[in-house]
Amino acid sequence: MNIEKIRKDFPILEREVHPGKKLVYLDNAATSQKPNQVIDVISEFYRNNNANIHRGVHKLSEESTEMYDDAHTKVSKFINADKMEEMIFTRNTSESINLVMHSLVDGKLKKGDEIISTVMEHHSNIVPWTILKDKGIKVNFVDINEKDGILKLEQFEELINKNTKLVTCIHGSNVLGTINPVKEIGKIAHDNDAFFLVDGAQSVPHMKVDVKKMDCDFFAFSGHKMLAPTGIGALYGKEEILENISPFMYGGDMIKEVSLEKSSWNDLPWKFEAGTSNISGGIGLGAAVDYLESVGMDDIRDHEIKLTEYALNRLEEVDGLKLFGPKDMKIRGGVVSFVLNKVHPHDVASIMDTEGVAVRSGHHCAQPLIERLGENSTTRASFYLYNTKEEVDKLIEGIEKVKKTFRL
Numbered sequence: 001m002n003i004e005k006i007r008k009d010f011p012i013l014e015r016e017v018h019p020g021k022k023l024v025y026l027d028n029a030a031t032s033q034k035p036n037q038v039i040d041v042i043s044e045f046y047r048n049n050n051a052n053i054h055r056g057v058h059k060l061s062e063e064s065t066e067m068y069d070d071a072h073t074k075v076s077k078f079i080n081a082d083k084m085e086e087m088i089f090t091r092n093t094s095e096s097i098n099l100v101m102h103s104l105v106d107g108k109l110k111k112g113d114e115i116i117s118t119v120m121e122h123h124s125n126i127v128p129w130t131i132l133k134d135k136g137i138k139v140n141f142v143d144i145n146e147k148d149g150i151l152k153l154e155q156f157e158e159l160i161n162k163n164t165k166l167v168t169c170i171h172g173s174n175v176l177g178t179i180n181p182v183k184e185i186g187k188i189a190h191d192n193d194a195f196f197l198v199d200g201a202q203s204v205p206h207m208k209v210d211v212k213k214m215d216c217d218f219f220a221f222s223g224h225k226m227l228a229p230t231g232i233g234a235l236y237g238k239e240e241i242l243e244n245i246s247p248f249m250y251g252g253d254m255i256k257e258v259s260l261e262k263s264s265w266n267d268l269p270w271k272f273e274a275g276t277s278n279i280s281g282g283i284g285l286g287a288a289v290d291y292l293e294s295v296g297m298d299d300i301r302d303h304e305i306k307l308t309e310y311a312l313n314r315l316e317e318v319d320g321l322k323l324f325g326p327k328d329m330k331i332r333g334g335v336v337s338f339v340l341n342k343v344h345p346h347d348v349a350s351i352m353d354t355e356g357v358a359v360r361s362g363h364h365c366a367q368p369l370i371e372r373l374g375e376n377s378t379t380r381a382s383f384y385l386y387n388t389k390e391e392v393d394k395l396i397e398g399i400e401k402v403k404k405t406f407r408l
């Protein structure tokens, strides 16, 4: 991987965020930056092809339809789905998970049923399930091993029973970096006739994902964390399941025939894409996938492993700094959360910002996990394909500045 060449594709990385302070962007778990190749495709689309899809017979409508549909094919191949019918475009991971929840509630989940999730989840894979308490559906949570932040796998076996209809977990943790053994967890779900949903928001952008090998029923992710624009996300679902669950939203484009009495549903995946879609966003997501594939997902993963190992080694040397998550890079992504003595993470992040270093502080939309770790918040650095060792050094320099400011 030629990082210098890659960096030239991302115009924002040239920015000075404060006088004399060039941007060091280490907030990739929140959202990634966008390369010219994605920005240009979107702007070209609006300059040349813009029209609504799946309805017009004129040239522009045909072109935009083809571009949008092709993006579904690209994204489905990217995660090794069998066909584009299994690839629904949504707004983001949150909407994808909400889609699964609403569709299952309409006919597949009933009072007395149970769901298994984990304490490691992002709020977007907790809240849609815990609100089902009102419908008499219970959610059980698998705990983590505090020392290294990995799931207590045996608890999936202990918690599962004949009432369990869904097992769900995060693939890569946005706080601990932990990469969960989804294949094993999915097997436990399927051995017990439960659906298996994976939150892939932090895995798809950073490693090769194979939904067939994983054997998940649903897989949710966001475009904006993988070089694509905001407002476009995806849900993979097995075809036979998607055929047999209800749509989440109703209206235009998701129907086959409508009368004043009843309606029938469009073919997959359009059955789940009501109304005018985020057409340019979908095309942008296709361009992002092209870009990631041209670099190579295995190389991206290797690069992030090296950067994360380097960061962890350097951070371990900082007095008074506590790190979270596993040390074994085979089960860890490029996310590093830490707390520094008693300094509030917002202060850490604000001082870092004066040096141009963008990190996230707070609960990272994972309040139950942060609480389980015995903290109120953490500071988080998260890496991507364009980050360098020199930027990790800047992170360490920023921490030294925090220590100096607080006379630690």
Ligand SMILES: Cc1ncc(COP(=O)(O)O)c(C=O)c1O
Pocket (backbone or CB within 6 Å): 029, 030, 092, 093, 094, 095, 122, 124, 125, 170, 172, 173, 174, 199, 200, 201, 202, 222, 365
């Ligand atoms: C693991 C994980 N799941 C879900 C989400 C929610 O993604 P979005 O805000 O794009 O819906 C995030 C975002 O940070 C995440 O990290």
